[in-house]
Amino acid sequence: MPQIDQVLVSYASQIGALLVVLAIIYFGIARAILPKVQGTVDARAKRITDDVAAADAAHEKADEIEETYRTQMNEARANANSVTVEAKTQASADTEKRLAAADEKLDAKLAEAEASLAKSRAAALAEIESVAVEAARDIVARISGRDVTAAEAEAAVKAEMAHG
Numbered sequence: 001m002p003q004i005d006q007v008l009v010s011y012a013s014q015i016g017a018l019l020v021v022l023a024i025i026y027f028g029i030a031r032a033i034l035p036k037v038q039g040t041v042d043a044r045a046k047r048i049t050d051d052v053a054a055a056d057a058a059h060e061k062a063d064e065i066e067e068t069y070r071t072q073m074n075e076a077r078a079n080a081n082s083v084t085v086e087a088k089t090q091a092s093a094d095t096e097k098r099l100a101a102a103d104e105k106l107d108a109k110l111a112e113a114e115a116s117l118a119k120s121r122a123a124a125l126a127e128i129e130s131v132a133v134e135a136a137r138d139i140v141a142r143i144s145g146r147d148v149t150a151a152e153a154e155a156a157v158k159a160e161m162a163h164g
Contacts, residue, residue: 125161132157 136153140146
């Protein structure tokens with residue numbers, strides 16, 4: 001069939017031209033556009049790698065900062081504890097000094113009060129003794145009608161006071 005032969009000849013030239021055009025497009029794309037696309041892909045991969053490396057470095061730096069922070073906080077706590085202990089010790093020493101001074105003052109006042117009390121007691125006993133002597137003389141004079149000397153009455157009162 002001649003029509004089929006004709007189709008093969010006319011299509012054969014078109015298929016050849018198509019293959020030439022496709023080859024030009026393929027090699028044109030491979031030579032011109034592909035390096036640009038590959039450059040973009042490589043640049044993006046490099047940027048991603050650099051960003052990951054920067055993130056790792058930042059993470060390491062953050063870990064170092066955190067470790068430094070923890071160390072400083074531990075040192076600050078230890079320092080604060082030692083300052084607190086020192087303040088407590090100082091306050092305790094100051095309190096002890098104040099208590100000792102107060103005890104000394106109270107002891108002095110107590111000794112003074114005891115001395116005053118002893119003096120007052122001695123004066124009161126002397127006065128009671130003189131009143132007892134006078135009362136004994138008056139009682140003896142009223143009951144027996146006899147007059148007792150002050151020395152006799154005083155000796156009798158002292159003897160009775162010595163027995164309690």
